[in-house]
Structure formats: structure tokens, C-alpha cells
Amino acid sequence: xxxxxxxxMSLKRIASYYSKFESSAITFMIQRIEERFNIIFASxxxxxxxxxxxxxxxxxxxxxxxxxxxxLRPMLLQPHxxxxxxxxxxxxxxxxxxxxxxxxxxxxxxxxQHHDSLFSNLLEQNxxxxxxIDQKGIILDSNQAAKAKFGYKDSYISGKSLYEFVSIxxxxxxxKLIEDxxxxxxxxxxxxxxxxxxxxxxxxxxxxxxxxxxxQKVIKILLIFRDITPYSDKNMSxxxxxxxxxxxxxxxxxxxxxxxxxxxxxxxxKKQKVAVLSIELERFKKVNENYGAAVGDILLNEAxxxxxxxxxDSSYLYKxxxxxxxxxxxxxxxxxxxxxxxxxxxxLKEPLNIGDFExxxxxxxxxxxxxxxxxxxxxxxxxxxxxxxxxxxxGRSGYRFYQSEMEDQFRNTALMEAHLxxxxxxxxxxxxxxxxxxxxxxxxxxxxxxxRWQNPKFGFVSPDKFIPIAEESGLIIEIGDWxxxxxxxxxxxxxxxxxxxxxxxVNISPKQFREDKLxxxxxxxxxxxxxxxxxxxxxxxxxxMTDAEDTMIILKQLKSMGLIISIDDFGTGYxxxxxxxxxxxxxxxIDQSFIRDMDTDEKDRAIAKTIIHLAHSLGLDxxxxxxxxxxxVGFLKDNQCKKAQGFLFSKPLPLRELMKTIPFMDKDSxxx
Numbered sequence: 223x224x225x226x227x228x229x230x231m232s233l234k235r236i237a238s239y240y241s242k243f244e245s246s247a248i249t250f251m252i253q254r255i256e257e258r259f260n261i262i263f264a265s266x267x268x269x270x271x272x273x274x275x276x277x278x279x280x281x282x283x284x285x286x287x288x289x290x291x292x293x294l295r296p297m298l299l300q301p302h303x304x305x306x307x308x309x310x311x312x313x314x315x316x317x318x319x320x321x322x323x324x325x326x327x328x329x330x331x332x333x334x335q336h337h338d339s340l341f342s343n344l345l346e347q348n349x350x351x352x353x354x355i356d357q358k359g360i361i362l363d364s365n366q367a368a369k370a371k372f373g374y375k376d377s378y379i380s381g382k383s384l385y386e387f388v389s390i391x392x393x394x395x396x397x398k399l400i401e402d403x404x405x406x407x408x409x410x411x412x413x414x415x416x417x418x419x420x421x422x423x424x425x426x427x428x429x430x431x432x433x434x435x436x437x438q439k440v441i442k443i444l445l446i447f448r449d450i451t452p453y454s455d456k457n458m459s460x461x462x463x464x465x466x467x468x469x470x471x472x473x474x475x476x477x478x479x480x481x482x483x484x485x486x487x488x489x490x491x492k493k494q495k496v497a498v499l500s501i502e503l504e505r506f507k508k509v510n511e512n513y514g515a516a517v518g519d520i521l522l523n524e525a526x527x528x529x530x531x532x533x534x535d536s537s538y539l540y541k542x543x544x545x546x547x548x549x550x551x552x553x554x555x556x557x558x559x560x561x562x563x564x565x566x567x568x569x570l571k572e573p574l575n576i577g578d579f580e581x582x583x584x585x586x587x588x589x590x591x592x593x594x595x596x597x598x599x600x601x602x603x604x605x606x607x608x609x610x611x612x613x614x615x616x617g618r619s620g621y622r623f624y625q626s627e628m629e630d631q632f633r634n635t636a637l638m639e640a641h642l643x644x645x646x647x648x649x650x651x652x653x654x655x656x657x658x659x660x661x662x663x664x665x666x667x668x669x670x671x672x673x674r675w676q677n678p679k680f681g682f683v684s685p686d687k688f689i690p691i692a693e694e695s696g697l698i699i700e701i702g703d704w705x706x707x708x709x710x711x712x713x714x715x716x717x718x719x720x721x722x723x724x725x726x727x728v729n730i731s732p733k734q735f736r737e738d739k740l741x742x743x744x745x746x747x748x749x750x751x752x753x754x755x756x757x758x759x760x761x762x763x764x765x766x767m768t769d770a771e772d773t774m775i776i777l778k779q780l781k782s783m784g785l786i787i788s789i790d791d792f793g794t795g796y797x798x799x800x801x802x803x804x805x806x807x808x809x810x811x812i813d814q815s816f817i818r819d820m821d822t823d824e825k826d827r828a829i830a831k832t833i834i835h836l837a838h839s840l841g842l843d844x845x846x847x848x849x850x851x852x853x854x855v856g857f858l859k860d861n862q863c864k865k866a867q868g869f870l871f872s873k874p875l876p877l878r879e880l881m882k883t884i885p886f887m888d889k890d891s892x893x894x
Contacts, residue, residue: 248332286383351447359384373420389416389471403431404440416471421521424468467541470526478540482599496592497559499549499604504584506545528569563587586613587621653708654874659865668725671709672874703732707747714751723748727759732766741779755784763790779805810837814848821853834861
């Protein structure tokens, strides 16, 4: 007679019983419909171990760790009503089966092996981190100390390769440790090794391997990890921490200073050339400011991983500070250096997805060479940095070899920053105004305030040159505050002359946007000059609006004051379009790169048209920047773009020239 099977209600009662009574068991229930296996119940212990259970991750193969699912699935396909199998030496899984008309239910319970309780207790109570792996380095299990130290749950690391969590600069050492442990079947030690935590930081550990041998074969290996980071500098002559960057695992500045004399001596003896490549990740500071340090750390780690592809016996990677790497190449030629530089730039540009954002890591590389440019590390670093700076001044994203004429350029930039620090007090800064045209009425109802600098030594300095210096030095906040006050003061002057219904748009840098005192400063200027807040527009770049929660708080604060908010250079930043619909925004400005060639480029027309329609669907106004041709105006009017600015109407003008050039037809508005 066929043994009666359990129904669903019985299984649920048993599941509830297990979850309350047997605290050592991890219990879950699977429903099978044809070839699909869904989790329909997970105990609290199960969710603590494998992660929160919800409908979106109900597929058993997605929810359960791969090492458990690979064992469990063949068992579920068998016709038995009760089954039991060992997962590893520490755990076993038991299954009760219930069947209905077209569905089968499996109550699965993972228990610790009672006969191995002493061994399990030794693992769990050990203060050192212990990870169990197989011969290939696949992680089978980890104790509580390991979870606490590195931050990973079993459900995240089980079934994955240990090498995914080892610093790229320690992989060869840990791999050799495992291979030797398997070959010699005896415990071995590794003095220092880098293991990454869940936050991406590198912890320096002392590693000991213990083989578990059955029938003369290593079936698995216990790796005991002891954190030596706090003691590295004090008690060890050569340690991982002393010579490696903690975040990326790359060699650090100390290592470079010790390695380089030997590199030069070897090159002198063999009459070979050595290249020093200073690599800087572009826009990294903006990413760090706008997305947070966690995203910045991921970018730096990924950059180190990608550049490390080119490491060999004659090349080394060093991480000095911030977003800067040094790549040293021995026994090289100019042609080989060019090839390496181009490959590094190319591999860094490959897209990287972090959350909802896609990044492309562009880089600039400055190059100096021994013996032509010097024979000391300080001199070669200084000259490679000068080549890097020279390149950045002329467009970024590429590589440049050092040349002697770059010395003057480097000194001039440092001097320019010193002059810029005194520009406000010496009355060297000025605001130019560019009209924005209402395309329906052809009237000017607003202006964009644009900063200009006239210096006695450097003459008229282009914003493209001094704005990056202001941003990198932090002067941009002080200068930005000055522009805001100038705009409010000018609005007050116009109002005294009965020039009303005019708005001034002021650009807000990402650093300025994130400053805690921004709103209070603006409120202070509005009160000081008795200006209506709807006459002041704040232009915010997309790259400022990356942290959704913080951005919403700041924008609501500014909007509550009655200010007009516009998004500048729309379509060129990182922001997800899903954020735009939620933010309290009034205007979208189409970047001039989509307008400039619109009359000849079909793709630019399509992008501009899409942005206009998107804005209208969200109830936003649109301003097109960079309008230079009548054909642009025709297209924009046909697509109901509200306003435009560009050289077709007027270039940016100083106030005195603006007042002479733009005629007054009445006191309420300007006409073109």
C-alpha cells in the first residue's frame, strides 16, 4: 500500500513547530509547479541567514545559496516522501514532501550535525575568523567571527570563490597557499594577505590553512584569518599595511620610494628606459561629492582592478592619494608606453554600473621617462604631474609626455590660484548678462548671470580656465556667494528704475548646492536688497542631483522660499530621469551640445524634441542654450520650446554695454 503523504496544512503546522521549537534549524517551504520551485515560507532564522524573503525573490534558485540549491534540487526531483542528506560536515538537510493535485510541497529543514557538535562549537567560539573552502577555493562555510569581521552573510559568500574577496595584489599568494596545502596535506601559514570587507576596505590578515583529510585526500580546508592591521607597523618589519593602499590593495607611496632606486639602478646597468605614468581619474571629486564616498570607493577599486590587468614582471601599480595612480614601466620604449597609456584609457572607459547609475571612468595620463627627464622619483613624479596638468588644461582624457616648456605653465596655474583668491577684494570679478528670449512674444524677460575675471597679470581669463581652479581649491563657494549677491543687487537697481518682470538666473556649483548655509545666505541677500524671490532663478547641474533624499530636502527648502529652479545642461549629467519627475523643478535647459548642430544632425533634433516633450509632460518650461541660427529658432518654435538664448540674439554682455544695446520699449519688459 502507498504511504499516505502530508497535505499542505500539515506541512505548515510542522513548519511553524520547527521555527518555534527547534532553534538550531533553518526552515523553509518550497512549492513546485511543473519545473518551477517557489519559496512560500521562510522562518525567521532562515531569513536572518539567507536574507529577507519577499515575492520578488521567491524563486528557490535565487533565494537559496548556490551550494545548498545544487544539493537540494536533485533531491526535490526524487519521488521519496522523506529524505535526508548531508550538506557538509557541519549541517544536514531533511525534507518532508506533501502533494496535492498539480502541486508538490517540500518542507526543508537544515540542522547542524549533532555528532559534530564539538567541532562546530570550536569553530563558532573561536575568536579568529575561520572560513571553510574546497580545493578550488569555493567557500563552503564561515564562523560568526568571520561574518563580524568582514561583514558578509553566508547567503552572500557561500558557493563563491574566495578569490573574489582577496585583494588583487594578494591573489597569487593565497592561491599558492591553498595549492601547497592540498599538495602537502599539512598546515601552512601566510604572513600577510589583504582581504576585502563588505565596505570595500582591505584588512591585513595573517592566514593559516588546515587541511581536512579523509582517505588520504584533502576534502576541504579551514582558513584561519587573524587581523594584524592594528599591529602591522609596530611589530612587523615588512607588512601588507605598510606598503599597500588599504582601499585598493595597490602598492603605496612608501613602496614606490623604496622600489624606485632599485628600478633606476637596474635600468642604468642595462641601459634601459623607465616610464612613470601619472594617472588621474577625471571628475572623480564630483562623483565623490555628489554620490558619496561609498560610490567613490567602488570606482577607485574598479580602476585599480582594471589597470592591474597590465601589471607584469616589469611594470608596477601604485596608489598615492585621492584619484591618482602611478604606473611604472621598466625596459620600455616610447611606442610601448603610448600603447600602454592608450590601453589603460580604453579599459577605464568601459561602462561601470553602480546601483541606478552608469559610469564611464575617463582618465588623463602624464608621462615622464628616465633618463631624459631625471633619475630620482621626486623629479620624475613632478614632471609626470606637470605633463598631466598640461593635458588637463587642454581638454583632458588622453596622455601627454613631459616637455620642458610645461614648467612655466605649471608655475602659472599656481600663481593664477593665488591671484584668484584676491580677485573679489581687488574688484577683478564682474558679472556679464546674456538675454533669454521668449520665443512666442520675442521679448526678453530673463538673463543668465555669467562670471568673468579681468586680472592685471593674466588679462581676461576664460571661465574654462579659472572655474576649475576655483572648484578644486574650494574658492567656488565664496565666488558663488558673491555672484548671488551681485544678482540680487542688480535686481534691486532695475526695480528702482521701474524695470520689472525681469528674472536673473545664477549658476550654482555642486559644492555650493551641498553647502548647509546656501538657503540662509540667499534669504539674507533677498532681504538685504528687498528682492522678490521669483525674480531669482537657480541653475543647478544634473551632477548635483545624485543623492535623491538630500536633493529633495535641499530643493524643497529653496522652493519654499519662492525661488525658481532650473536644471542646467540637461542630458549631460548622471541623474536618472525617474528623479526629475519627483523634484520641485520649474525649468529644464537643453544643453547647447544638442542645439549647435541641430539643423544638420537628425539625432540632435530627436534628442531636443524628446527633452521638450518630456518637460511639457511634466509641466516644466524649457530653455534652449546655444541658439546661433534662425533654423534653430524655427525648429524650437515648431516644438513649443518656450525660451532660448544664444549668440543669435546676444552674446553675454557687461551691464553697461547691456543697458546701451538692449532698447527699452516699455518699463515692464525688454524687446530683442
